[in-house]
Amino acid sequence: MKVTRVSSDEEGGSHFEDLDVPLEPSGYGSLSQLVPAAGVYFRETPVGGALDFHNAPRRQFIVNLSGCVEIETTDGEKRQLRAGDIMLADDVTGRGHITRDIEGPRRSLFLPLPEDFDIRPWQARDRG
Numbered sequence: 001m002k003v004t005r006v007s008s009d010e011e012g013g014s015h016f017e018d019l020d021v022p023l024e025p026s027g028y029g030s031l032s033q034l035v036p037a038a039g040v041y042f043r044e045t046p047v048g049g050a051l052d053f054h055n056a057p058r059r060q061f062i063v064n065l066s067g068c069v070e071i072e073t074t075d076g077e078k079r080q081l082r083a084g085d086i087m088l089a090d091d092v093t094g095r096g097h098i099t100r101d102i103e104g105p106r107r108s109l110f111l112p113l114p115e116d117f118d119i120r121p122w123q124a125r126d127r128g
Contacts, residue, residue, distance in 0.1 A: 001032070003086045003122065004079060006056070006071060008094030013074040019088065019122040033121075037061070038112040045069075047104035055096040056089035059113040067106030072098040088119070 005017040023030035047067070053074070064085050071087070072078045074095050080102070081087055091097055 001086075003061070003088050004071075004081065005088040005090055005119070006073060006097050007090040008092070008096075012094035014091045014094060014097045015073050015075060016071075016077055016079060019119065021122055035061075036114055036117065038114070041110035041112075043106075043108050043110060045101045045104060045106045045108075047101055047106070049101040049104075049106075051099040053096045053098055055094070056092050059092060059115060059117060060089050061109075061111040061113065062087045062089055063109040063111070065107040065109065066104075067101060067108075068103035069106055069108075070100040070102050072100070090119075 001021040001023060003019045003021055005019050006014055007017060008014055021032050023032055045067075062081075064081050064083055064087075066083050068080055068082045070078055070080050074097070082103075
């Protein structure tokens with residue numbers, strides 16, 4: 001399963017990375033290992049809403065339920081995330097990213113993660 005990660009580099013810039021969440025066969029479909037989360041926030045934002053460069057307030061998954069958001073990193077790359085897309089907001093330091101709600105209203109879930117959550121088993125994948 002694909003997760004788009006936004007993270008900070010040592011110079012404070014932000015960048016995208018595509019991750020694959022490992023799934024194992026289960027009694028019904030495939031299932032990941034348990035990912036610890038501290039709760040859930042529900043958010044609705046209007047079309048045309050925007051946040052200039054900002055950091056994620058915490059490490060968190062953002063699951064888009066409806067609408068479309070455009071995320072821009074400091075290197076100028078932009079990605080649109082639609083219903084069903086998942087982002088790992090991992091740029092809690094540095095200059096952060098820009099968020100633009102381009103279709104909406106956008107409804108999303110925010111799932112805070114422990115600071116020590118290890119994504120190393122989730123191998124980055126080529127964008128090709």
